[in-house]
Amino acid sequence: MTPVVSVQDVSKRYRSVAAVDGVSFELLRNGIYGLLGRNGAGKTTLMQLLTGQQFATGGTIRVFGADPVENSQVLKQVAFVKESQRYPDTFRVRNVLLAGRLLFPDWDEAFARSLVADFDLPLARPVKKLSRGMLSALGVVVGLASRAPLTFFDEPYLGLDATSRQLFYDRLLADYAEFPRTVVLSTHLIDEVSDLIEHVLLIERGRIVLDEAADTLRGQVVTLTGPASAVDQLIVNTDELHREHLGPLTRATVRGDVPAGRAREAGVQLEPVSLQQLVVRITAREAVS
Numbered sequence: 001m002t003p004v005v006s007v008q009d010v011s012k013r014y015r016s017v018a019a020v021d022g023v024s025f026e027l028l029r030n031g032i033y034g035l036l037g038r039n040g041a042g043k044t045t046l047m048q049l050l051t052g053q054q055f056a057t058g059g060t061i062r063v064f065g066a067d068p069v070e071n072s073q074v075l076k077q078v079a080f081v082k083e084s085q086r087y088p089d090t091f092r093v094r095n096v097l098l099a100g101r102l103l104f105p106d107w108d109e110a111f112a113r114s115l116v117a118d119f120d121l122p123l124a125r126p127v128k129k130l131s132r133g134m135l136s137a138l139g140v141v142v143g144l145a146s147r148a149p150l151t152f153f154d155e156p157y158l159g160l161d162a163t164s165r166q167l168f169y170d171r172l173l174a175d176y177a178e179f180p181r182t183v184v185l186s187t188h189l190i191d192e193v194s195d196l197i198e199h200v201l202l203i204e205r206g207r208i209v210l211d212e213a214a215d216t217l218r219g220q221v222v223t224l225t226g227p228a229s230a231v232d233q234l235i236v237n238t239d240e241l242h243r244e245h246l247g248p249l250t251r252a253t254v255r256g257d258v259p260a261g262r263a264r265e266a267g268v269q270l271e272p273v274s275l276q277q278l279v280v281r282i283t284a285r286e287a288v289s
């Protein structure tokens with residue numbers, strides 16, 4: 001299958017900072033990708049590169065088979081919802097919807113209107129008079145109603161309350177089921193989106209350190225707690241992400257197969273690891289190395 005996005009050895013330098021440092025990956029048609037990573041890891045820069053808003057210092061980027069920079073054929077299929085989105089000073093909420101209708105070929109006006117009602121947005125209010133959370137909700141409305149085949153949400157929910165965030169997740173999932181597309185969601189609220197994400201891209205200091213299906217990860221990462229020698233024997237063929245000592249016990253987080261039966265016999269307790277814990281463990285390890 002031809003990927004929607006193909007990135008090969010791409011870098012972006014800002015003077016001495018390597019914001020993106022030789023990354024290669026693909027985004028396939030119809031999937032919800034979580035683009036995760038710590039502050040300053042390079043997530044926004046990567047999305048700017050993929051949406052033609054920045055020039056790469058090196059490497060090759062193909063979006064729908066072509067270079068996205070100043071390519072209207074590509075860019076009309078791409079929506080980029082960012083926390084810092086600016087609108088013209090005179091715009092009211094309804095002007096933003098009109099702009100969406102004009103910009104995006106797959107825009108669904110009825111869906112946009114129902115989302116506006118869901119988020120309780122006042123159509124006639126000037127955008128600059130919206131609260132912080134309402135502004136974020138407006139971005140979410142545009143991103144969802146655009147039905148763009150490639151949609152980026154870059155931390156779209158600054159100021160959004162928990163109920164509105166849940167509304168976003170629910171509407172995204174329901175609409176995605178009916179109109180599958182490629183969605184990239186960058187967020188620090190990993191626990192909240194862990195059931196939504198089908199594929200994880202983890203970036204740390206400009207490099208991709210994890211590119212894996214979420215289902216694969218769910219079964220693969222565990223924490224073992226038990227006597228050190230028993231833990232050590234069980235994890236010989238795994239990738240150790242973290243280890244701590246709790247008195248006589250060792251607690252190790254690993255990626256790989258750990259035989260549950262043998263663990264039980266050895267008095268070692270196995271616990272699943274959440275996506276958020278996994279991200280914390282991997283980024284902490286990368287920071288040390």
Ligand SMILES: Nc1ncnc2c1ncn2[C@@H]1O[C@H](COP(=O)(O)OP(=O)(O)OP(=O)(O)O)[C@@H](O)[C@H]1O
Nearest residue numbers: 014017018019037038039040041042043044045046
């Ligand atoms: N225009 C710029 N000029 C100089 N440095 C920049 C510029 N934009 C980003 N950077 C640097 O590039 C690195 C990556 O920044 P980026 O905004 O992509 O990170 P991020 O993963 O989106 O972070 P956060 O989660 O905090 O939003 C940071 O060190 C940042 O300071």
